[in-house]
Amino acid sequence: MTENTYLKRLFQAYYRGIKSNIHIVNSFEQREFGFIPWDKQIMIRHMSFKNPQNLTKYLMVNAPKHVYSSGTLYLQPDNLDMNKKEYQGCDLIIDIDVDHFYTPCKEDHDQWYCKDCGKSGMGMPTKCPKCKSIKFKTLNWICDKCLTIAKKEIIKLVYDFLIPDFGIKEIDLKIAFSGHRGYHLKVENETIRTLSSDARRELVDYVTGKNISFEILGLREMGHNIHGLLKSNIGWSQKIMKKIEEILSKPNLEIEHLLLDKRKFNLNNKLVKSFFNSKDDFLELISKGQKNLWTIEGFTLNRWKNFLQVIVGETGVEIDEPVTIDIHRLIRYPGSLHGATGFKVQEVGLNELEKFKPLNESNQNLDPIVFKSKNVQKIEIIELFVPPTKISGETYGSFKNGDIVEVPNHIAVFLLCKGVAKTL
Amino acid sequence: MEIQTELIYHYPWLPSLNNIFSSIASQDPIEFIKETFEKYPPSEIRDRILELFRAAFENLEQIMEYKVDKLNVHCYLILKIFLYILNNRVITNRIANLYSKITYNELINESDAYIYDICMDLKLDINYYQLPIKFGINITKDQQEILQTNFRIYFIDYLKLSANLRDEYRRLINNPLSEGYVFIQKRSLIRLLQEYVRQKLIIRQEENKVNLDNFKGETLKIKEFKEMYETISNEWALKEEEFEYSIEIDFKSGKDISGSYPPCVQETLKKTQEGQNITHTERLYIVWFLNSFNYPEDKIVNIFSTLPDFNREKTAYQVRFAKKKGYIPYSCQSLKSYNLCMAKQYKDELCLDGYYSKKYETQREIKHPLTYVRIKQYRTSKIQKISKNQIKK
Numbered sequence: 001m002t003e004n005t006y007l008k009r010l011f012q013a014y015y016r017g018i019k020s021n022i023h024i025v026n027s028f029e030q031r032e033f034g035f036i037p038w039d040k041q042i043m044i045r046h047m048s049f050k051n052p053q054n055l056t057k058y059l060m061v062n063a064p065k066h067v068y069s070s071g072t073l074y075l076q077p078d079n080l081d082m083n084k085k086e087y088q089g090c091d092l093i094i095d096i097d098v099d100h101f102y103t104p105c106k107e108d109h110d111q112w113y114c115k116d117c118g119k120s121g122m123g124m125p126t127k128c129p130k131c132k133s134i135k136f137k138t139l140n141w142i143c144d145k146c147l148t149i150a151k152k153e154i155i156k157l158v159y160d161f162l163i164p165d166f167g168i169k170e171i172d173l174k175i176a177f178s179g180h181r182g183y184h185l186k187v188e189n190e191t192i193r194t195l196s197s198d199a200r201r202e203l204v205d206y207v208t209g210k211n212i213s214f215e216i217l218g219l220r221e222m223g224h225n226i227h228g229l230l231k232s233n234i235g236w237s238q239k240i241m242k243k244i245e246e247i248l249s250k251p252n253l254e255i256e257h258l259l260l261d262k263r264k265f266n267l268n269n270k271l272v273k274s275f276f277n278s279k280d281d282f283l284e285l286i287s288k289g290q291k292n293l294w295t296i297e298g299f300t301l302n303r304w305k306n307f308l309q310v311i312v313g314e315t316g317v318e319i320d321e322p323v324t325i326d327i328h329r330l331i332r333y334p335g336s337l338h339g340a341t342g343f344k345v346q347e348v349g350l351n352e353l354e355k356f357k358p359l360n361e362s363n364q365n366l367d368p369i370v371f372k373s374k375n376v377q378k379i380e381i382i383e384l385f386v387p388p389t390k391i392s393g394e395t396y397g398s399f400k401n402g403d404i405v406e407v408p409n410h411i412a413v414f415l416l417c418k419g420v421a422k423t424l
Numbered sequence: 425m426e427i428q429t430e431l432i433y434h435y436p437w438l439p440s441l442n443n444i445f446s447s448i449a450s451q452d453p454i455e456f457i458k459e460t461f462e463k464y465p466p467s468e469i470r471d472r473i474l475e476l477f478r479a480a481f482e483n484l485e486q487i488m489e490y491k492v493d494k495l496n497v498h499c500y501l502i503l504k505i506f507l508y509i510l511n512n513r514v515i516t517n518r519i520a521n522l523y524s525k526i527t528y529n530e531l532i533n534e535s536d537a538y539i540y541d542i543c544m545d546l547k548l549d550i551n552y553y554q555l556p557i558k559f560g561i562n563i564t565k566d567q568q569e570i571l572q573t574n575f576r577i578y579f580i581d582y583l584k585l586s587a588n589l590r591d592e593y594r595r596l597i598n599n600p601l602s603e604g605y606v607f608i609q610k611r612s613l614i615r616l617l618q619e620y621v622r623q624k625l626i627i628r629q630e631e632n633k634v635n636l637d638n639f640k641g642e643t644l645k646i647k648e649f650k651e652m653y654e655t656i657s658n659e660w661a662l663k664e665e666e667f668e669y670s671i672e673i674d675f676k677s678g679k680d681i682s683g684s685y686p687p688c689v690q691e692t693l694k695k696t697q698e699g700q701n702i703t704h705t706e707r708l709y710i711v712w713f714l715n716s717f718n719y720p721e722d723k724i725v726n727i728f729s730t731l732p733d734f735n736r737e738k739t740a741y742q743v744r745f746a747k748k749k750g751y752i753p754y755s756c757q758s759l760k761s762y763n764l765c766m767a768k769q770y771k772d773e774l775c776l777d778g779y780y781s782k783k784y785e786t787q788r789e790i791k792h793p794l795t796y797v798r799i800k801q802y803r804t805s806k807i808q809k810i811s812k813n814q815i816k817k
Contacts (some may be wrong), residue, residue: 020473134786166604167579191580199587211597216592235559235560257794
């Protein structure tokens, strides 16, 4: 039996088990569905179901590798012609996926292999350090650390942007662990559904901080003086100033580390020294928020712009932008299984989010690891190197090519889904 | 909410027109035209409507007197009928620009309460505060100015109204937003209403020519209407040439690159040709783009001559200034963020698929419009070389 046949049977068993409890998205019959089967790298889309029972039947028979539904509502969701689907509006979808941004733990578990020169390494380079090529084969892994970072981003998105700035109501928010490396957030609200793709781009800019104008927010040079931003100005100006205050309230050693960090402020020692000479006065000035004369030796207008850009990066949310802008996008169906992990796409309530630990969840109703079992299974590793996998507090691996290992069922499913092992 | 009839006389584009003048709304347009000419002095109707067209043809931003009475409602509707049967995008844009500017100048003198009533009639989700609310301070040298307003508008309505105004300072990220509402000062709010009015007058061109011709035939049976139509058409025929878009590229020092313009440039130039009011960002982009190819100043200035707020002296100064500063046009990334990228709309292969780089032995994406032109020109010269060689053979 091939791995795909084995996994498909497991997925079938899962869908049979939940048949009466299949998740029902709202306006179910107006959604387009899409599936990726196990045997082909294609997306079967333009499908719709009159009722959840039909979807369950489909899942029980076909048990696809990946299951998606549209954020969009159509009058004819199964029409093959996008222009004839009769678009009715689209939920606001925000995807936070650690695939799209750097996390320090990637240096421990993400591997890359340059397709052009053969060099390999760990981490997330933008180009090959040897030949500068951008063609990589990657093996991305998951760990508690990167999933916690993704969770923090979604919390920041909700509590720093969607609720206070956009006035989105908690009841309209649907959050789900994607089953792999991130979270999806959906805003289900009639008015929000009317937003055009261009308007969604504005929202993306707002939550990421992209295309901000420091000049419009108040940064300007007048004579030899630089006038900065003010905490009392509602909007991004306030966010930036609060973030600066937060950073400057950290221990000096930590601040120094940030200022010197090449991925952050990237200042030289002289500027760091100059910054510390004026730090307390600057902090007092911005905290009072009554004056905006920013005088730190060596900090020109451009230097301040670069400084503020880093602050914006720290303040904004790392989202997968095209997902939000695209009004015809399909997203993973809640309660379905992710074919690259075997984990469930798990909806999580806003009040449950803080405590939610996808790889070690104590609440059974929220646990995305559905094939959990103490039964062991023998598999053979077929990848050069497989980093350690920590699930439910237990670490398995690392493994290397040719290792024959006995691991619990859910770990075996995970490694098989990842394509780094084969059944014996 | 009942909106005062006076307000409709003043602003006949308000949705309440359909309720307050329901008899007109349900009337057959031909009957409506006939009745208007029977009820009101034809010379008065003629003067009011022709004044608008003439002002639009002359690039004016205002008319002598905007009259507020019931006839104004009729004239507004007849104006829309004219735009429909003229079926000319340039004229429509011109009129829409002018009419919306007149509206702005009227609205700016209205009280806050009136502005609120208008917003309510437009079903905008807006908060009105009798006492202004503070949203920040502006400090310049030792002067402190409190930033305050009487209005907050729901961000979705804000985005819808500002969709075509892509100036940087109107972007959501650069505006005070809290609890779903953008703090907006009266002047900015009225600017959004102006844009609403402009869009309202931009009627989609009729694609069904038979329908259009039938309707037009019926309207032209009305003598007074026909006379006006002919006057407008004749005057436009004399003016049309001035509006024709042409970038003369036959200057001696330069090369003709017009065939190599990226879609973003083509689109902006098309808008100027049609007399659409392009944004500040689009203007800068075109100037910087053409300056990059050393287009002569007067040729660049001429491009903007079709815009409603054209001022030759001012434009010439700005073009010169940009040239002196050596600004380079926006990158593709910036153009995308300004929603000026037209790659998808134009299905432009070079923009969408990029090009093959021999140097890097890989497909590379276009990151800058100037690269686009360079590659287009390279390809054109290659094709020309091949065809020359074929001729030689």
